[in-house]
Amino acid sequence: MEERELxxxxxxxGCPLTVRMENGGTTVTGNSCGRGAEYGKKEVLSPTRVVTSTVSIKGGDxxxxxxxxxxxxxxxxIFDCMEEIRKALVSAPVSIGDVIIADCAGTGVSVIATRNVRKTEDI
Amino acid sequence: MTEHDIVIIGGGPAGLAAADAARKAGIEDIMILEREAYLGGILNQCIHNGFGLHTFKEELTGPEYAVRYIKMIEEENIPYLLNTMVLDIGRDKVLTIINRGEGLTTIKAGAVILAMGCRERPRGALNIPGFRPAGIYSAGTAQRLMNMEGYEVGKEAVILGSGDIGLIMARRMTLEGARVKAVAELMPYSGGLKRNIVQCLDDYGISLKLSHTVVDIEGKERVTGVTLAAVDEKRKPIPGTEEHYTCDTLLLSVGLIPENELSKGAGVQLDEITSGPVVNDRLETSISGIFACGNVLHVHDLVDYVSEEASLAGTSAVSYVKPRKEKTPSSQIKIKAAGGVRYTVPQYLDAENMEDQVKVRFRVSDVYRDRYISVYFDSERVSHKKRKVLAPGEMEQVVLKKESLAKYPDLKQIVVCTEVE
Incomplete structure (x- = not known):
């Protein structure tokens, strides 16, 4: 049996979690909600993160x-995604949720805008 | 001079939530004054996620959280002025403001809500020896330069202070290709949230050096290196523990201070510990009709709590401008912080006029394990709850109920403290 403290x-x-791995199964204790149980499991099997960054935009406010x-x-x-994000350049306008990069770095996950940026001449 | 029922100073998370709550409580005439060219305040540069879990039950980035409130304000047609600076809050709540369009003008407010936020503690407040080269930034300034203005702030960095902004910036700079060599923290514990230690430092193998500080900054035109040293329990550097780091950037994440120049000018009484106004349970300051909320009142760890607190300031301002009922004679019960509790907000409670529940927020002064948080009504202990871990970086709260206070008509003082047993 393997045990990990997270x-x-x-x-x-920031709940202190204990994840026990035994016979191919995992049990999580110390969590106060369902999200914690899911995180504990994921973190020992295949850890994931949401990546946030910025992209240059032309002609916006x-x-x-x-x-x-x-x-x-x-x-x-993470760093493969960042490489694509750093190279990206978009033009205004952009709305929250717009896809900036589809399928970023072969992850199958899109990078989306988290702010509205208006075109300068519309202001 | 124009007149408005409620004037809100600051269009960040606190100001927006206060405006929304005031409108929902039935006041038409509200004006928000914002000195930046956009609403949303500091959230605009906080592009990381983790906001809104309490308020919206989902994980948002800072700009996304801001937009939710900006939308409410726009749907409710609440007017606001951008690029507008409040210079003074004078007698009878007459505000002197300035902007490019109107020049210098005045506004007479029925009630004022202070929502100006906070500022970062600068290098000058730290007494670090060395030259004054380029490359030394407060963490929030670096965050703004990178996230909003698109600058690269440096290639190799050392960060002093483990406040949340410093931790977030350690990750941000790493993602942008910089090398963060160490985060030094003067105290024996981190000032930031545990989750940020994990996802901003541990994820990227950045070391957190507790009980360490910067003892020298090198470089004349640009930072070329810094020297860190361990400190003893009196926070004095220990000779012989110096370690040199070459770097071109030093970020300071060493605390936030509520921005109360306007409050001071108005004669509002300030709390020495929080650096924010002293308030009662309606978040009213020592000047009747002036309310405070958000980071100008005390520095928060979560924006969700700012929004919640600001809503209370909004509804309180409405009951001041438009009293629903005859105000019963008011009492001023002191809420005292003691035994490991650094401060409380509010500092006073009006038991006769209070809401059914009042949240008292506070921070502890050290890291404590297996301690109780207790509440005393005069000498009687009325609440006693065990907590596994308490840390200064995380805001705590106790709830006072009107019905339980009703049993103590002669109450003079409420004490919030920590206890070993």
């Missing part, structure tokens, strides 16, 4: 548009 990162409570991966992606793909 801090849950799902919310600011902001010069950077903040973005995030629509869902969490495998942890070992």
């Amino acid at each position: 801090i849950c990162i799902c919310c600011p409570l 902001f010069v950077m548009v903040p973005v995030k991966t629509r869902e969490d992606i495998p942890k070992d793909k």
